[in-house]
Amino acid sequence: MAARLSRRHVAFEGSHPLVPATCLAGTLLVSMFAIQPVLSCVSLVGAISFSLCCLGPRLTAERLRWQLPLLALVCLANPIFVRSGVTTLLVVGPVEVHAESLAYGACMGATLVSTLLWIECASRVLSADRLLGLGGGPLPTVQLILSMAGRLVPQLLARSREVGSTLDACTAGGGPSSGGKAGRVRMTGVLLGWALEDSVERSDSMRARGWGAMGKRTSYQREALRARDALAAACLALLALGSAVLAWKACSEWRFYPSMPTLVPWLGYLPYCVLAAAPTAITLVDRARWARLG
The missing domain is CATH 1.10.287 (Helix Hairpins)
Known part of the structure; x- marks a missing residue:
């Protein structure tokens, strides 16, 4: 019984594949295209937290062991190639290190690391069988x-x-x-x-050869699409759409060069915070529910 319950602790195991596909696709797309300090940090924190739930602490530490140095490398290498900006932090020979270049490199590195983590977690959640069940008809x-x-x-x-x-x-x-x-x-x-x-x-x-012998091609469905799964997928899709619109607004009003504006609190970040935290929250709720059943 314990072994069966531990196997069910995989993220989104109790949901139809449409739910994690909608959630992770929206989160991943916003993460890849929204290059802005707050959004990049939210995506990185959400990716690490979901990786801890999905991959476990050991595998997450192994991934971050080489991904965080990659983030630092992108952050430190950007001022060498991009010398724009007005805030000079230090001068190393002919190279001037500007705060704007460092900030842009840090955002790009955070986006790269979070994207890698989101993709690996998505590959664990959406296995080949679940993807085939999701698109097995058409x-x-x-x-x-x-x-x-x-x-x-x-x-x-x-x-x-x-x-x-x-x-x-x-x-x-x-x-x-x-x-x-x-x-x-x-x-x-x-x-x-x-x-x-x-x-x-x-x-x-x-x-x-049999094509057109039936009005509609039948396929085996391992997981049925329940009403609560359809409702959850619809809510996540609306949340992802709202996050994308607000992220576009935030990115259009933000600039790295020649100088960065001051970051101020904004409620427009909230939808993407909820979207980035949704995979972790859903996984923890599922684990708590299965723990009560055990």
Whole structure:
């Protein structure tokens, strides 16, 4: 019983894959594109806290052992390449270290580290089976469309060159060349007829292999989408959308160069704080619930 309960302590294990996918996708997108001191710090703190819940303290410490030096490297290397700014902290030979360059490097490093942590935690939460269950219905059809497009588009281009070469070879008999308007119209008609003929043969071949035998393709669903999961995903999507809009507003009003404005308290940071803390809070609530059941 204890082993079964410990296995259920994986983050978002009791939720439909749509819930963690919505939450982590929104958090990750805002984290990658919002380069602003407060938002970068919120993303880093949220990523570390969720990593502690998802990966555990030991694995999180192993990741931070090389990620934090990477953050420091990006922070310290930025003033060497970017010498903009008006607040000079120190001068090392020909290099002037400005506070603005250090702040921008620190934000970029924090964004890089938080993005790496969010992606690794997402890979642990959304396994291949859960992703397949999330997109198992339309995924095979989309895959077929992309594979057919990847094969038929080059084939169509090769045929257009073949038809154009044939038209150019027949100009001695008074026919139009491929470069003229009449030649392009004739080449388009030949390609269209060729493609329609192939489409009829291809549809017959697919129908013979069972495509279209049923009105809707069925798929096995390991986890059912319950009403509470749909409600949670909708709330997280609205929270992510609001966070993105407010993050865009915060980034548009912030600048690193030539001088940084003063940071002031703003309630617009609150939605992203809630979004970044949501994975950790949901995981802790699930663990507390399973602990009571044990």
